[in-house]
Amino acid sequence: MIGAVLAAPDGRVVVSLDVLVENRHFRRDWSSAADVGWRAAMQNLADIAAMGARPTSLVVGLVLPADLPARWVTGLARGMAAACAPSGVAIVGGDLSAGDEVVVAVTVHGDLEGRSPVLRSGAHPGDVLALAGAQGRSVAGMALLQAGHPRAHLDLVDSYRRPRPILAAGPAAADAGATAMLDVSDGLLRDAGRLALASGVVLDLIDPAEAFRADLAVLDGAARLLGVDPLEWVLAGGEDHGLLATFPGGADLPESFRVIGHVHAATGPEVAGRVLVHGAAAPVTARGWDHFRG
Amino acid sequence: MIGAVLAAPDGRVVVSLDVLVENRHFRRDWSSAADVGWRAAMQNLADIAAMGARPTSLVVGLVLPADLPARWVTGLARGMAAACAPSGVAIVGGDLSAGDEVVVAVTVHGDLEGRSPVLRSGAHPGDVLALAGAQGRSVAGMALLQAGHPRAHLDLVDSYRRPRPILAAGPAAADAGATAMLDVSDGLLRDAGRLALASGVVLDLIDPAEAFRADLAVLDGAARLLGVDPLEWVLAGGEDHGLLATFPGGADLPESFRVIGHVHAATGPEVAGRVLVHGAAAPVTARGWDHFRG
Known part of the structure; x- marks a missing residue:
């Protein structure tokens, strides 16, 4: 892809990545393309929120079978955008390749806005x-x-x-x-x-x-x-x-x-x-x- | 994946993403696992360098067939690390899923160190x-x-x-x-x-x-x-x-x-x-x- 520049006013950036594979994480007969896009984006936004950060941007890697209708891909993008819009999250770039099965790899970035990142490891007895x-x-x-x-x-x-x-x-x-x-x-x-x-x-x-x-x-x-x-x-x-x-x-x-x-x-x-x-x-x-x- | 925190001393982060699919971008009989890892990492590092930035970190999404030998995956990681080490680039996280064909999705981040990003669009007659x-x-x-x-x-x-x-x-x-x-x-x-x-x-x-x-x-x-x-x-x-x-x-x-x-x-x-x-x-x-x- 062509690189993109993200703002990082905090001096740190939180990053997470999730990979979704057709028939393992979604089925095209159960979910519309827009639903798959929504879910792929939203689960990544949740990863960032779970660290105490505000999600800011996505980059998206797609593997698409040659016989996949173009409208499926535009639907996917529409669903991602719909999931991102209320949070003001931008889709800043991506890469695509042909392949045998649909793969959606989403990398998400977030802004800690001065907070310390919340990890999994900090729970104490009495909490x-x-x-x-x-x-x-x-x-x-x-x-x-x-x-x-x-x-x-x-x-x-x-x-x-x-x-x-x-x-x-x-x-x-x-x-x-x-x-x-x-x-x-x-x-x-x-x-x-x-x-x-x-x-x-x-x-x-x-x-x-x-x-x-x-x-x-x-x-x-x-x-x-x-x-x-x-x-x-x-x-x-x-x-x-x-x-x-x-x-x-x-x-x-x-x-x-x-x-x-x-x-x-x-x-x-x-x-x-x-x-x-x-x-x-x-x-x-x-x-x-x-x-x-x- | 579990999120990671990247340093962004410049107040901006450059990001790029490339997706490699088996038998389209690499063949397992032409390249060792370490070679595939090297190439996946290096082409991403080059994307960042081409913006005038210094690459700093990778996150890696993998789709792996169930019959893929574990040593292929460790080889891939070794090749990525070898490509990254001379530049001081860290592999900070990733996600993996089963799937029918190998997919390697690498997201790379870089530090502009105060430089303006160099785009494709700035060439002038006389250059x-x-x-x-x-x-x-x-x-x-x-x-x-x-x-x-x-x-x-x-x-x-x-x-x-x-x-x-x-x-x-x-x-x-x-x-x-x-x-x-x-x-x-x-x-x-x-x-x-x-x-x-x-x-x-x-x-x-x-x-x-x-x-x-x-x-x-x-x-x-x-x-x-x-x-x-x-x-x-x-x-x-x-x-x-x-x-x-x-x-x-x-x-x-x-x-x-x-x-x-x-x-x-x-x-x-x-x-x-x-x-x-x-x-x-x-x-x-x-x-x-x-x-x-x-």
């Missing part, structure tokens, strides 16, 4: 665990598509196609003293486990029937339709890209966050990286999404 | 056209591999596998007042045409038998072996990633640059974007590499 954003909707939407119900519970299907994380919650969390943060992309328990491992702590979710009451109510109809326990969607679902953060006990949480658990020291039988649900080991069915297992 | 680096070697090496002569003229095959652009020539050119610059990635005439078009000028290469005497001498043996006119390699070859720049007439060129032509106004029958060779229209056989035509 509270909090979440900004919905949980379980995207995976429910995917399950509906998988089961051949694209038109039932359109709000959930739309959450899968166009996740809407609260990007402003990231910088707000950093300003409120968040000690650790990441976005929930592979599943709540799995990503909580990553935060716990990086921080050397144990996380204990409060009773999820309480903590996720509103999410469970939204999921109830679809869960009945598919014969699924909606709690599994809440605990194992990713790709809503909610922001999972820890804050010192007693901190004033930003409005968009709700407490969903507590941070404990890793002592005795509880090893660092473990995630408990209401004091008990997490149910084994509650696994996150693993792109290599499919 | 001289100059090149830093070898020309024609990479395409000759590829032709040798294509013709089944991997062991003849190993220096040329190595130039294809591990191009060695003079990265320091980019910032040096900017300091010397370069008015336009790009790296020769798709062919000398083709990339010169891009510079001419962006600048609204005509470029006239001086007699290539003179200007590229040293390159032609290096290519002579391989050209005889394959029955090719080495001038075609010089004029149409890309991927040596030499830096092609224009400087005001009378400017002191940095040591690594040699004059290869002149910039004329686009008047009369000479339309903007045209590239002449010694006053004549370029031979039609001298086409650059087009990834979609293969």
Whole structure:
């Protein structure tokens, strides 16, 4: 590509990269081109927000089969632009190549605006665990598509196609003293486990029937339709890209966050990286999404 | 990926992105994994140098077939690191996914160190056209591999596998007042045409038998072996990633640059974007590499 110049008024730039591959991260019969573009952009914007930064710009690498209609590519660009516009994020450049399957590689940059970057590794015993954003909707939407119900519970299907994380919650969390943060992309328990491992702590979710009451109510109809326990969607679902953060006990949480658990020291039988649900080991069915297992 | 924080002491960051796809940009039977990594990194470093900046960091997106040996991936990383080390460039992060064919998407960042970025569009009539680096070697090496002569003229095959652009020539050119610059990635005439078009000028290469005497001498043996006119390699070859720049007439060129032509106004029958060779229209056989035509 032709190079681009990004402003970096902070003297630092935050960068992240995600690669999406057709039939692994999206299906062209489940999502429109614009949906794929939206999701590719949004999950990258969430990565930047999760560091406490404001996303500023994308560069996009595309691999496109020769028989892909041109309108698919323009649709992809339109969806990316739609996801970026409300945050004022610019798509500053890219590169494309022919190939056998569609690949969308997005690199995103962000501005810390003077904040210290929030890492995964800073959670301390005594902190509270909090979440900004919905949980379980995207995976429910995917399950509906998988089961051949694209038109039932359109709000959930739309959450899968166009996740809407609260990007402003990231910088707000950093300003409120968040000690650790990441976005929930592979599943709540799995990503909580990553935060716990990086921080050397144990996380204990409060009773999820309480903590996720509103999410469970939204999921109830679809869960009945598919014969699924909606709690599994809440605990194992990713790709809503909610922001999972820890804050010192007693901190004033930003409005968009709700407490969903507590941070404990890793002592005795509880090893660092473990995630408990209401004091008990997490149910084994509650696994996150693993792109290599499919 | 987990986000990374880049230093941006200049208050700006230069960014570029290139995507390489197996069997389109590289072949695993022609290049080792380390060679592919070297080339993926180096062509990105050259993009940054061509803006007058010093490359500082890479982020790397990989798509890997499930049956790809792990040692291929470690080899790729080793080759990237080897290409980056002499410039002090760090690989700061990345993302990977399974997929049907190998894709390497590299995003590179650079530091302008207070310089104004050099664009393609600033060439003026009266400027001289100059090149830093070898020309024609990479395409000759590829032709040798294509013709089944991997062991003849190993220096040329190595130039294809591990191009060695003079990265320091980019910032040096900017300091010397370069008015336009790009790296020769798709062919000398083709990339010169891009510079001419962006600048609204005509470029006239001086007699290539003179200007590229040293390159032609290096290519002579391989050209005889394959029955090719080495001038075609010089004029149409890309991927040596030499830096092609224009400087005001009378400017002191940095040591690594040699004059290869002149910039004329686009008047009369000479339309903007045209590239002449010694006053004549370029031979039609001298086409650059087009990834979609293969």
